[in-house]
Ligand SMILES: [Zn+2]
């Protein structure tokens with residue numbers, strides 16, 4: 413099978429939206445994950461359930477995957493970490509995978525190591541050190557600490573691909589991060605899960621592409637009313653609570669406008685959009701606020717940025 417190795421070193425910044433959905437499973441969108449490929453580097457931001465399958469189906473060069481950046485540890489953002497690690501290793505990765513995240517990442521990584529310990533041993537026993545090396549199969553956690561909560565911090569700088577982490581507000585989930593990725597003058601901002609804050613606007617400033625989370629509270633209200641009518645109190649409670657720590661699409665559009673980004677791509681799409689009417693309802697009012705390019709994210713969408721210098 414052909415992998416897309418040629419895009420590794422064509423001098424451009426490639427982005428693949430592996431997962432454009434949120435935590436509610438549906439046939440259209442898997443949980444969050446964004447792949448970034450440039451100058452021989454291949455990284456992921458989040459690795460939600462189902463996203464590694466899309467990476468494989470797109471034939472992305474898994475053997476070159478070198479790092480994963482987690483925004484926070486909600487299950488919809490970390491579920492495929494074990495698969496990403498073990499399958500990229502089986503594909504021929506030559507170094508241990510680095511997993512970056514806020515404080516607590518060590519616990520998450522150690523948990524996955526423990527869960528996959530037996531799997532790794534079977535593979536090593538069966539295929540040998542050359543094909544499945546236990547050292548390469550053991551991921552390394554990298555804890556990101558921000559010395560100043562208002563400033564971004566450079567956390568990865570290889571082959572001109574730079575990743576900065578910044579603080580977002582997904583309370584009570586703390587700490588939570590967003591990321592800004594730069595390559596040869598091109599900028600991509602990824603919000604992670606968050607409400608809109610001044611700090612978020614600052615760190616998304618002038619991005620060529622902003623990948624912004626957004627949940628339609630209007631649409632959720634309809635779902636909640638239906639759940640109330642059927643006495644589904646657990647659903648009502650959860651769908652009400654989640655409105656405290658996300659952005660509505662129009663709020664994400666305000667972020668895009670204030671940050672002067674060129675393009676907004678909506679991700680972490682909730683609730684599932686099952687038809688055109690639902691898509692229109694989700695995006696209602698967005699183009700009144702933001703006059704740049706508006707993209708409703710879909711799984712496996714590809715983006716390419718060409719260097720400015
Ligand atoms: Zn989430």
Ligand SMILES: [Zn+2]
Nearest residue numbers: 484486582605
């Ligand atoms: Zn979350």
